[in-house]
Amino acid sequence: MKKPDYIPRWAETALLGEIENSPVVMLLGARQVGKTTLLRNCLAAKGWTYMTADDPDQMVALAADPKAILRGAGDVILDEFQHMPDGIDKVVKLLVDNGERVRFVLTGSSTSGMLRSLGDSMAGRSSIVSMYPPAPAEWPEKTDWTKGMLPRVRQGYRKEEAWLSFWKGYEVAIVQKDIPAVSDIRNTAEIYRLCRLLADRAGCRINFQDMARDMGGVALTTVKRWVNALEAVGVVELLPPWVNASSRFRKSPKLYFFDPGFASYLGNTDGGSLFENAAFTTLRAWSSLKPGTTLFWYLDRNNREIDFILQGRESNIGFEAKNTPTVNSVHAKNLIQARREGLISEGYVLFNGEGRHQLSEGIFALGLGSLTP
Known part of the structure; x- marks a missing residue:
């Protein structure tokens, strides 16, 4: 369930559409544009497993046996993907190539090297949703945009x-x-x-x-x-x-x-x-x-x-x-x-x-x- 104070974003509709068509969706944007908030409210609240590079315990477990953990996690969000242990991209590709019934949403900065590499190796099976600071019409109240739009x-x-x-x-x-x-x-x-x-x-x-x-x-x-x-x-x-x-x-x-x-x-x-x-x-x-x-x-x-x-x-x-x-x-x-x-x-x-x-x-x-x- 979405939090009562969650503010819907334009990227939400695009994301929900892409996860129905692609096994891997990359949600890209600069830090703090709202990627994590969107995913927690729109996907994690519906049962998706949420994993983040900011959680040391999750990263230790993924580094030890990434294939077993990702295979058994169901649909997975991998937040801050570019900071995750080496080889995670290969495991994601392997699971998708093997036809595992699992979907992934990966987040990261706009064109980080790892995300670009993964996208190139999975042409036709991955898609990209870009996210930006909320536009004035996305936000429920007027604010001073010269101070920032984040x-x-x-x-x-x-x-x-x-x-x-x-x-x-x-x-x-x-x-x-x-x-x-x-x-x-x-x-x-x-x-x-x-x-x-x-x-x-x-x-x-x-x-x-x-x-x-x-x-x-x-x-x-x-x-x-x-x-x-x-x-x-x-x-x-x-x-x-x-x-x-x-x-x-x-x-x-x-x-x-x-x-x-x-x-x-x-x-x-x-x-x-x-x-x-x-x-x-x-x-x-x-x-x-x-x-x-x-x-x-x-x-x-x-x-x-x-x-x-x-x-x-x-x-x-x-x-x-x-x-x-x-x-x-x-x-x-x-x-x-x-x-x-x-x-x-x-x-x-x-x-x-x-x-x-x-x-x-x-x-x-x-x-x-x-x-x-």
Whole structure:
């Protein structure tokens, strides 16, 4: 039975659908986005066996005889899978290959090496559900998204000292625990410095040569490897440019944090940048429920930019993010032109509020708090 205070998440519907179709489902997302809470309320409450890398007794038992334990456990949740004893992935694969009547849900960071390896070796028998910090419309009450969108931040940390303490602990866990689990990077002082430089660039095109220079002459390949590690554990994401026949190719991706609150903690005080990052986080959660879609940003030969384009199988949707309580057709000029040119079928100016109204044919103002599946 779900706890009375459980807040349903958009990923719940996707997860329940995937476990009916795949013997192995990977629930991926940055730490504390709510994966464990969702699984305890939606699966463990229905009889699934819950095992976590944070329980030493369970890990000792799994290391000693993983095949026997997993075979006799029924449907199993393996939480923090990337931190479990070596060889667990092979046992999961063996049980599935042998047709054992068992299902697995594995959790971990967004693209950790072990999860990626397991997914590659089980093509057609595994699926992925991505989870992000709750979008404004997922949460039952309004909160200050500049402080963070993670559930724990929204449920408390009203005082500045507590908020800073939370994000400091989060940063330490990322650098000291998560990154070593997916890479051989051990230069923690440089990673801490890199995080702060990246926070200032949230929502901007990323130039790795400039980053290497600002890091004091660190090799370009090293900076790329460090950023890739942060992306692997779900802290940042590099959003690629959208390219079509009429656009000039732009190699530089744009960088976003998984939660604008973390970028704010790291020193970003630009309200426009943070709101655009909040829009990105929300669109990521929203688009993850729409199979066959991919999120990009767009810039044409005339330097006309659109913050986000969601490319679908048959049509594209454009989004502009404006940190203002109201918007008008002036804010939508790039979307209006893109629709005239046939680049998008519809467009939305996301603003800092709620509600929806039309700005032009096929173009709408939409409060970030009103974006729902």
